[in-house]
Amino acid sequence: MPKWSKEVLIGFVPVLLIFLAFLGINIVPIIVAAAMVGALLVITHMRGGIAVNAGAEKKRKKNGPAxxxxxxxxxxxxxxxxxxxxxxxxxxxxxxxxxxxxxxxxxxxxxxxxxxxxxxxxxxxxxxxxxxxxxxxxxxxxxxxxxxxxxxxxxxxxxxxxxxxxxxxxxxxxxxxxxxxxxxxxxxxxxxxxxxxxxxxxxxxxxxxxxxxxxxxxxxxxxxxxxxxxxxxxxxxxxxxxVDMPDKKGRKSILELHAKNKPLHPDINLEKVAEEAYGFSGAQLESVMNEAAIYMMRDNLTQVEDRHLAMAIDKVMMGEKTDRETNHEEKKRVAIHELGHAIMAELLRPGSVSQVTLTPRGQALGYVRHNPQQEQYLYTKDYLEEQIMIALGGAAG
Missing domain, CATH: 3.40.50.300 (P-loop containing nucleotide triphosphate hydrolases)
Incomplete structure (x- = not known):
């Protein structure tokens, strides 16, 4: 049935009733009968919807959770x-x-x-x-x-x-x-x-x-x-x-649970991965291991390697790679901007930069991934001032 048939019907019925009344026909029984039929259809529809929901709910509850x-x-x-x-x-x-x-x-x-x-x-x-x-x-x-x-x-x-x-x-x-x-x-x-x-x-x-x-x-x-x-x-x-975000120890525990059914390379250090995945929730960590296995499959390999986990962290954090094509001048400006962030971070906190890339991901044309040195929940004035300097480093470049 066309989508516009309901609108046509709503517009046609009042006109028809007015025309019948103009001809002198008693339209009261017609209106009463139409109201009864409409009420019956509404009740039937409600019961059908509730029955479908109840049936689906009973099926879900019968199966029960694992x-x-x-x-x-x-x-x-x-x-x-x-x-x-x-x-x-x-x-x-x-x-x-x-x-x-x-x-x-x-x-x-x-x-x-x-x-x-x-x-x-x-x-x-x-x-x-x-x-x-x-x-x-x-x-x-x-x-x-x-x-x-x-x-x-x-x-x-x-x-x-x-x-x-x-x-x-x-x-x-x-x-x-x-x-x-x-x-x-x-x-x-x-x-x-x-x-x-x-x-x-x-x-x-x-x-x-x-x-x-x-x-x-x-x-x-x-x-x-x-x-x-x-x-x-x-x-x-x-x-x-x-139920808060997991700390480094908790992230490592979660990664180990989701790594049990995945072929990891012996050289992979999950403690390092947990450190790089600072601020990730349990669901994000599960996605990291899953995406790393997908990258492994794309490369036709049999074991998940460090680079697969690094790409998975980038994907979960920033999004998938995009097909944006930038010209040479734009790439140069993005490179200078990101290097400004990286240089300032290394000057203030040596060894804190994990990766610098010009590959567009999500809404970013490039980014710097910082590697937090330790779990931190209280921030000093000096730390916040350093964060401001690192943020302004890109603009200064």
């Missing part, structure tokens, strides 16, 4: 330890009840994208031998009032039903990107996802009882400041665990 342990997650040692301690409340519930300790209702994982928040939730389900039910915040946002709140109820009901069916004592519900439905509520008009948030708060208030199965809610977000205070208070999300 089993994952904390040992298979590189880095994040402190976050994993804190999460294990929180999960022990779910495992040792009888012991902690003797001391009058209230069980935890929710755990909030916060941190930048790609740091492993979803992986840690899956590992938590394996650690506690719990049923794992996952959903994304966007799944609860609908234009129809009450649909999101109903899906929240169905999510908790499904977790309890599956735990009973699989003879498990506990279930873990994971909601990714919870800021979509858990944003701060503002005065004024009622929004549909306000009702969804209210339903989530209600479920969390009654999430724990003395009977099995016990339910633990784990949520993840990289925008904690956007969440409603009612979610963050004790008694709902009792533990807030920060």
């Amino acid at each position: 089993k994952l342990t904390f040992e298979e997650i590189g880095g994040q040692d402190n976050a994993k330890q804190e999460l294990r301690e929180a999960l022990d409340f779910l495992i040792r519930h009888e012991e902690i009840s003797k001391f009058g300790i209230r069980p935890l209702k929710g755990i909030l994982l916060t941190g930048p994208p790609g740091t492993g928040k979803t992986l840690m939730a899956k590992a938590a389900a394996h650690y506690t031998n719990s049923v794992f039910v996952a959903a994304s915040g966007s799944e609860f946002v609908e234009m129809y009032v009450g649909v999101g709140a109903g899906r929240i109820r169905d999510l908790f009901k499904d977790a309890r039903t599956r735990a009973v069916k699989e003879n498990r004592e506990s279930a873990i519900i994971f909601i990714d990107e919870i800021d979509v439905i858990g944003g701060k509520r503002e005065g004024g008009q009622q929004r549909e996802y306000d009702q969804t948030l209210n339903q989530l708060l209600t479920e969390m208030d009654g999430i724990y009882n003395s009977e099995t199965p016990r339910i633990l809610l784990i949520a993840a977000t990289n925008r904690k400041e956007m969440l409603d205070p009612a979610l963050l208070r004790p008694g709902r999300f009792d533990r807030h665990i920060q």
Whole structure:
């Protein structure tokens, strides 16, 4: 059916009704019948859409996630330890009840994208031998009032039903990107996802009882400041665990995990690669190893070499090489500019320049990749002044 047929139909029907009324024909029964047919079509469409979503969701939940342990997650040692301690409340519930300790209702994982928040939730389900039910915040946002709140109820009901069916004592519900439905509520008009948030708060208030199965809610977000205070208070999300970017030791651990199934050359030093990948998240490090294997395959080799890893780091950091063709004058200007950065960096911090290239990547016509000498989280005035001088070195050249 052509895309414009709907617009033509909308324009034709009113004209037809006016023409029939002009002829003296009673159009009231026609309007009533048309309204009933339209309402029936809308209801059918809504039920069909909900049925399709429910079928896909049931299929996804039936298949379930692959089993994952904390040992298979590189880095994040402190976050994993804190999460294990929180999960022990779910495992040792009888012991902690003797001391009058209230069980935890929710755990909030916060941190930048790609740091492993979803992986840690899956590992938590394996650690506690719990049923794992996952959903994304966007799944609860609908234009129809009450649909999101109903899906929240169905999510908790499904977790309890599956735990009973699989003879498990506990279930873990994971909601990714919870800021979509858990944003701060503002005065004024009622929004549909306000009702969804209210339903989530209600479920969390009654999430724990003395009977099995016990339910633990784990949520993840990289925008904690956007969440409603009612979610963050004790008694709902009792533990807030920060999942930060990995340090050098963590990056090396992540690289070693993703290198297990890849043929690396014996001369490759992953500690050096971890140093060059300063500021990379776990997802970016996985991409580095994957892209290095792709470069190896392009060269028809059987082992990943250092140059493949160097190119992979450049690609993840700057983007793929572009086909921009620059003339001699532009290349000369770019070379002088980049050399200005490199010379100034070497004068201030000898040995800090890792690579200088004129190959266009992403939005850059050339770039200098600096090799940080050590992990640094506090910056002195002298350090910042050196950074300014290195940045202005290109303009001075």
